[in-house]
Amino acid sequence: MSNSSIQNIEDVVIKFAGDSGDGMQLTGTQFSNNTALFGNDLSTFPDFPAEIRAPIGTLPGVSGFQLHFSSNRIFTPGDACDVLVAMNAAALKANLKGLKKGGIIIASTDGFDAKNLRLANYPEGVNPLEDGSLANYQLHTIDVTKLTREALKDSTLGMKEKDRAKNMFVLGFVYWMYDRTLESTQTFLNEKFGKKPDILESNLKVLQAGYNYGDTVEAFTTRYHVEKARMEPGTYRSITGNTALSYGLIAAGQKSNLPLFLGTYPITPASDILHELSRYKNFNIRTFQAEDEIAGITSAIGASYGGHMGITTTSGPGMALKGEAMGLAVMLEIPLLIINIQRGGPSTGLPTKTEQSDLLQAYYGRNGECPMPIVSASTPSDCFNAVFEAFRIAVQHMTPVIFLSDGYIANGAEPWRFPQSADLPEIAVKFKKGLEEGEEQFLPYHRDEKLVRPWAVPGTPGLEHRIGGLEKQNVTGNVSYDPENHQVMVKIRQEKIDKIADHIPPQTIELGPEKGKVLVLGWGSTYGAIKSAVLDLLSEGHEVAHAHIRYMRPFPKNLEEILHNYDKILIPEINNGQLIKIIRDQFLIDAQGYHKIMGVPITKGELVIKIREMLQ
Template identity: 60%
Template structure:
């Protein structure tokens, strides 16, 4: 029950970003360069200045994310929207955001690649780019919506992670979700998460001589997030930049042990992000699991329904969080004799699953610029069950 409206993925994503800004009680800043199929989000957000939204159409992709990261430093909920080619250009600044440890949402509405590729066709082949496409050890959390309406909740979830853990976060949608639409139940305001954060307001460390000082890289013991100090706050002046920081003080450091510690700490911060366990739909104790992510949810679900109607048992699980993976994923995968991973790429999630969990995951791939069809997937999954 509730009030429903029809909504596209990009519109739901824009509304989710606005809601995140309101729930965090922060101004929302979008630094973006128009690119198919992400431009709708820039168009929509530019209409909502009354909700504290500021949009900047930059001269190029690099300027867009640079402005957004600057807005994050200034205390805004900062967002940049793009597609795969733009992520390639933004990768240096994403690495800078990892080093600065500031919240930043990178919205990648994936399309066919490589290079200019197929601007108006769908694909989900940017997963490994989002996971690893930066120099050095630069871990970034990844969130992927499953349906057009789910883009709203995914935007809120990505904002929660970015704000709580002071990190850039990838949201991987694609052209199929962006332009697809479905009924969306308008949420009640009291059901939305509280995303408010506390800015640093004063000194947070006492030196041996009793002097109280501000250490910009003194971490929260639970989240490992550093304090967020807005420029202009008296006594909280601090240095930022891409050169390695000394733990705690944030001063430039070339110390080998410190670099080792900071690299491992940044990774531990991402590994420790709190996300829900993956849920498995397995009413008949099947021996084959179909594992998906992103926009394959619709056709996988339809294919699974067809197989079960025909009396073929099959289990289904779908990932929203791709970095870090859900805590229980390894245990879930080991329950099944066969794991099939349908993807609109050449097997990127399957590669990650095989590497991390040593599971013989089987890929079923399609890269023709179109989404899977339920009948096609049902045939492939039935063959996997019988193999």
């Protein structure tokens, strides 16, 4: 038994990295769940190849999972790592630049043989574990494969099946290193492999072996302990953006008493929403995996026309394919949710890398004058409330709504405090049940004070009316080619969207003074990096503030007023400058941008440097 000491620390950033077949995503997810159950605040960033099985041992095939956990509130997965778990040479090479000087490297030695070194493009005869190049780090080598096989020497499983448990050895060891229990992962394994006793036993044995290894090896003299975070009391769980989004849709369906219909086509990184919602048919949810993107959205339009809430999910390439059908939904003026989990583009682009790529597409990417409201989420847990609000706007304003998330939010995780159903607002839905007294015929485009037309379910006696993509005559809904009528309808459709600003909350300042030198204006997944950077600069006494936009179209009515309260505006985006174009266009403000288009999030450190430049 080792005589290791336990050192209390405030926060840690760990990155698990290896081949896409090494189970690094599962390892990271399990450690995240354990961390959430323990009570730390956390933020994660899964990063994996686009290929289902990327080339083994190569740099493009590296799969990583970065996890930041702390006894304090945190908002990003961390700029640099304290610990790097490298299952092979490629994982070390791809991630070493992101490790702090003096950081800990845990290297699986079997992944550094001659073949793996060659595949990772190390020069002939060079092994970084042996040549002194890692002298600035705390290097610990473990022969994970050998120790895994040793733990399973009595198992009847084949060698390949035994080796699949390697990630459990690493997970068990890291649990020991950070003073954790194995209970959460033991429960997970029992649930997952309960009907496969040989596989269950092998994973449990190797998990325990990894934990015991820390206790028995003298090289590891220090364990670390991170206290529980000081967070608002309540029941928490670790949740990813796509899961929170799915739960938000379920909650909105229950609060509106509307059946949900998801018509969609699988596409990374949106497919998890289909998988999740398909598990909840008991909440009056129907899911339909269509043959293509167009069939997905048009089936959802049909569901909305029939009195359900139609939803479709996609990413950038699918948004392009759905464009004509979105125009049809705008012409029909029916509720519909188009959920875009953005990724790097154009074309197929970077399927598994994050990017705020589609804001301009959401604004303008359809033929004709085709305005639609746009709502965006800022963090994984925020997806719940943001999509709930997008749902409300769609049904109460009889319009399709675009909801924007991205790969970073969708796959990332953070603690989520369970809301109580009683605390969620009801979503009032009004169907037209028949002709009212004195009403001689149904006028499908007769509008209320919000310019919203009635929702009439097909088959309702007396409410027969035309639908389709041809221009509608104002009020009657008949087909019209009249030029004056077309102009009237274009203006009405735009005014209807603009009026939504009367029914959304005003823009608020997240942090900082209401007037000052620099306002950092963000949207979507830049939230954590901006908030962390602004907190640091505020602690130094700088006049800097942070505002984050959820309602991307229309903007909150007071946004322009807020922008004029600061000397300079900085808009960081994971694109080549999209929100900044819209802000300059609408408000004639000379905002400055910070643009990063590398498939990874903007870091706190990058923004601190940029804001300091603007403060000078």
